[in-house]
Amino acid sequence: MYPVKAAAVHQQNQPKEKERFIAESVAAETGVLPFASDSSVGIPDYLRDVYHWAYLSSLGRAVFDHPLVVHAILWGNMHRLTRAMVTEVKPGQSVLQPACVYGNFSLVLAKAIGTVGRLVVTDIAPLQVTNARRKLGHLSHVTVQLSDAARPPGGPYDVVACFFLLHEVPEDYKHRIVDALLSVVTPGGKVVFIDYHQPWPLHPLKPLMSLVFNTLEPFAGALWQREINSYGFLTKHFSWHKETFFGGLYQKVVAQPRAEDGCCSAHGRQIADSAYSSMGDSGYWS
Ligand SMILES: C[S@@+](CC[C@H](N)C(=O)[O-])C[C@H]1O[C@@H](n2cnc3c(N)ncnc32)[C@H](O)[C@@H]1O
DSSP states (O other): OOOOOHHHHHHOOSHHHHHHHHHHHHHHHHOOOTTOOOTTOOOOHHHHHHSIIIIISHHHHHHHOSHHHHHHHTTTOHHHHHHHHHTTOOTTOEEEEOSOOSTTHHHHHHHHHOTTSEEEEEESOHHHHHHHHHHHTTOTTEEEEEOOTTSOOSOOEEEEEEESOGGGSOHHHHHHHHHHHHTTEEEEEEEEEEEEOOOOTTOTTHHHHHHHHHHTOTTTTHHHHSOGGGSSSSGGGEEEEEEEETTTTEEEEEEEEOTTTOOOHHHHHHHHHHHHHHHTTOOTTO
């Protein structure tokens, strides 16, 4: 639960003061500054080379950022998959969404946790951060920040909601993001991944999705070949549960820390950081 003191909030009469009070409380308790951004964040090559058209251009944003378009891209499954994520959160919780999503996903998530909850939305692309702030800026319990999902801000969070991010990043990044997200969850919390998955052998959309992956989404096919819990160093400290949807084309994977392992937060980050720094840039993971 996110411990913003509701009684104290009610004492703030002016909406602006109230908003600032909440933002300051959040900053004090999570380490996330309300409108701050990590100045060391740069656009990674894979995003520039592969996804410029979708996430770095204003035209892409104008075309894709509509609930109906996202619904069509997900073959009519947007509501179902959003619901699958929302059932994992409770009112009052602190939630990290480590990459922006077109359409109204974040608004639904923000509504589900309520105004005593806290939603931190991050993205590595400044255009996406600006766009998300435009859509969410009126919600004082939501923060939008420029940040790499492999180095998430603040925490620990009750829930990390990772929606269709992993299929868009190269393999080395998948390892780092999985570890980073596992390391910012509370001991009783969870990390929820919703993403592509290998469909059943005779799935009618399998050939078309293969073509889409081969031409537009070169890092997505890996999720047809391996399980999300096979990425990273920290996965063995978590219990994993997988559910598939729409003939197996989509998956929801929930990771919960094993109580006895105590590898969350700072300790988890330490384990992952020391493992990655000892590897250097050898490309071992690719
Ligand atoms: C979550 S996915 C989009 C999901 C879905 N396809 C949609 O329609 O919105 C895409 C977002 O991930 C962001 N992204 C890619 N790599 C990232 C990283 N390493 N850290 C944070 N955000 C990242 C992109 O900038 C983009 O806004």
